[in-house]
Amino acid sequence: MRLKQIAAALLSKSKSSWPPTNPAMAAPSITQTLTTSTNPEEDSLCSVTKQEPEPSQQQQQQECWLLGSPGRCLNGESHVERAWAHWRKLGEPKLIVAPMVDNSELPFRMLCRKYGAEAAYTPMLHSRIFTENEKYRSQEFTTCKDDRPLFVQFCANAADTLLEAARRVEPYCDYVDINLGCPQRIAKRGNYGAFLMDNLPLVKSLVEKLALNLRVPVSCKIRVFPDLQDTLNYARMLEDAGCSLLAVHGRTRDEKDGKKLRAKWEAIKAVKNAVRIPVLANGNIRHMDDVHSCLKETGADGVLSAESLLENPALFAGFKTAEWVLDGEDRSEEVKLDQGDLLVEYLKLCEEYPVPWRMIRAHVHKMLGEWFRIHPHIREELNAQSKLTFDFLYDMVNRLRVLGVKMPLYAKDTRRERISADGSGA
Template identity: 40%
Template sequence: MSQEISLKDLFLQVKNKNEYLKVCAPMVRYSRVQFRTLVKNYGVDLCFTPMILADSFCQNSKARYNEFLTTDTDSPLIVQFAANNANDFLDASKLVHPYANGVDLNCGCPQRWAMKDGYGCSLLSKPDIIQDLVLGVRNNLPSHFSVSVKIRILQDIKKTIELCHQLQSCGVDFITVHGRTPSQKSGEKVNVDALREVCASVQVPIIVNGGVKTLKDADDLYSAVKCNGVMAASGLLTNPALFDGSTKTPQTCIKLWMDLKNKSNDHITFQCYHHHLVFMLEKILTKPERQEFNCLSTFESVDEYLKMNILNDHTTPDYEHSLGNFIKCEFDEGITSQHGKKCRGCGKSTCYCICNRYDCDKTDGKYFSSFLEESDSLDYMETNMFAETL
């Protein structure tokens, strides 16, 4: 992948236009390369991968295959990792360095499993560890490869600003700030005043996140807090054309999604294809229609339903951003061999082993899907997962 795109230049370009960077959030199971390509056709400037556990990514080839897929047009791209020690974060960053424009450290996930294992929001009370993680990447990878951190606001706004200043001194390229505290739920109000104060107090670019369901929401948030970028999560799932001004998913978007599926061959699962359409059609189908659509179980049945009930215009969609060619990633064996195949079935949040048995040779590598069935909802991404279909 080309790394010619500089994140600093990207921020500078939008600043010179008196605009803001439009960003697609890291969403577990949903921020895949096909969806990243889709939203870029509707105004998104920067995309993140799903959050990936750094230690598992280093340890297990199946995790790398399942959690990181990219193409030669998938840029600019930020890979987000959850990590709790500098060694895992640095090594995971080295592995993806040839295929991405930067890495992001997740310090915003408030889920119990993440907090228990020292990931996500648990790091907000450990700025020294965050500093070690950031400096490890900053001091060992080229300067054009960005390193950033995603946080939530703290109850004490002064501590939030102090943390941002510490991150700034470590050399982060930008910071993403979610406008709710770790204890708040996704439906609660975003603290606009706190976000404004953070943006006014920090020199590095700030992307703000939380509560963005429409382009007007994004514009209003940008105007209110004077940030450098606005990130959307569930709003983009429901309407990938959000940043293009559409109030609901347009037919062209659904057609593009079908076409991206067709061009993906075996690089997309039915679950991924279908779940995205469930979100996209939320404002289009009636409740009985949604129930019917949600029960479809094959690519063919879904496509037939769309052609018969949704799509009136059968012209071929135009691309500004194409999917491109899939890249067969070659990961440094010198790094992966040091981490080995260590089973995570010892009380940590995630385990590769089938039914929590500790036989790593039988794992499918899909560590999120099995664990999250018994976990709390992915509230930090502002999404409602269809647990019954997992």
């Protein structure tokens, strides 16, 4: 009887703290003009707040059994078994859209899923603003029934605030992810992301708080330390704290330029060998050849791609931009697909799933970057628009085509390559 009372109380508390005010659980209405939100990243995160006393270990175990939590609630082997059971239930996705601030929003995720992505992260969400601001929630986090598996990523440095934010999204995702890898100055000012590597007890408290209180598993995305042993100790600490999946970016906090500095796949391999939960590899994924090489060299359970997907959302379907087609490799244009085609598909998805215009503008620049270098006056006209419309953007693509601009994508095989469990193509 006591266990039933605990379960009922917990479920009641969870429901009362989570009114589903925002996400597009049903598809949002189509609009032609979207409201641009203020820039929430300029807000600093609140300082760490005093936390409530933790329940006893026995009570935690009972509650976790009742709620079926896949987090740390069951220690040791049980936690690892649940982590893998959840990953397998999702189909063990290997091709994953990485979290990108303002760039991995719902329409872009859906475009990448059409072209082979098997899972995706949301953009990084600011946990404090998410809990306080309904407009922020409604604009920055949207999803739909086909947007799964889904990781919802938060930045945070206060465990209670992070938990409050996580409880609002847990019914609509497969993992709540903690951003421990952002190396940008805004993260340093706000004391989150990769700058929490200087305060490991705080990191541990964030993971434990979610793992002991959510019904979905906790994942973490990290960067490596300059010293490999520090990285391995960090990864093991996260696993012990209740992390059920670990995404490892193979660069350090100071290595921000991905085009000049190669990610250390050997460090990712070492992490994979050091922990028992699923591990994802991030860094140097520019086309499917890199996917196969990375899975083989690291033994990771999947890969994340970020910047390369922004230019070529069809990357996971086997398409390459001309930059990555090797000498002697087939440049057949049997498949008529280029960035202009992908942009039009993206815009149609934005009409179906509205997002702030700043996100749309950023994707236009990324997908048409090469075109704009050929005709910079078109880019200048785009930048001069204080208020974008879909009609303007569709017309802009048509004008580029009339000017004879074409940036084709290339594929060895138009059929999507299957990836076997050992990371080799088949």
